């Protein structure tokens with residue numbers, strides 16, 4: 190939040206700093222006066238009772254109007270800041286070009302990320318081109334979640350059966366970390382998200398890659414065995430891999446799984462972590478909907494080999 194990378198997060202950061210300065214000055218004045226008065230006017234031995242004063246219209250008007258004025262200023266800053274932080278604010282606002290650029294659906298405990306005009310669905314990592322303002326629609330599949338990527342925007346609730354809108358934009362390339370900001374069950378704390386901001390050309394290449402279906406049949410023997418396991422074990426009843434006949438929408442779409450940087454939103458996508466995850470997802474993310482399938486080490490290795498072909 191203090192290192193803004195978009196006009197939206199800059200608006201929040203500016204609002205925070207302005208409010209902090211105003212509050213800081215008031216605090217310094219009040220605390221300073223309290224300390225000064227406590228020392229200057231403290232009771233001394235043999236001193237007479239101080240003069241008792243009741244009612245002071247001018248002072249009272251002053252200390253009522255002063256804070257009122259200050260709060261008025263903060264109110265204007267806040268109204269401006271909130272509106273700049275999310276220009277597309279408003280429930281069920283229609284996207285300007287007919288289609289949203291991005292649709293993010295919160296699930297227990299992962300993110301479904303769709304690019305409707307490109308017709309693709311991915312998970313957990315939001316790719317954005319630099320300097321483009323994306324109109325995002327946010328909703329939830331089960332309970333209330335909240336998308337929050339502090340460097341590029343405000344928090345926005347994701348409500349089941351309702352659509353909230355959010356402008357997502359980033360000025361600088363990079364990977365920006367975020368998290369679910371609304372308690373959504375046991376693994377709320379392990380519901381992380383990242384925005385990967387790329388130059389336009391790189392983003393276009395990524396988007397094109399995502400449009401391609403997965404290879405129908407892997408060539409390497411272990412990967413081929415992994416694919417058969419994927420289709421014969423219960424994997425296929427939850428996950429889609431476009432181009433292979435697997436099209437369930439319960440869990441994350443795995444078509445380009447190997448191109449993602451994370452697994453289950455919390456671990457680096459590498460062979461060791463993927464092996465650990467398939468072996469016993471419940472030990473890593475207890476309560477997650479991915480069950481422990483009691484796979485043998487050999488089956489896990491084949492599935493890992495297969496999933497790693499899904500570039």
Ligand code: CUA
Nearest residue numbers: 334369371373
């Ligand atoms: Cu999803 Cu908290």
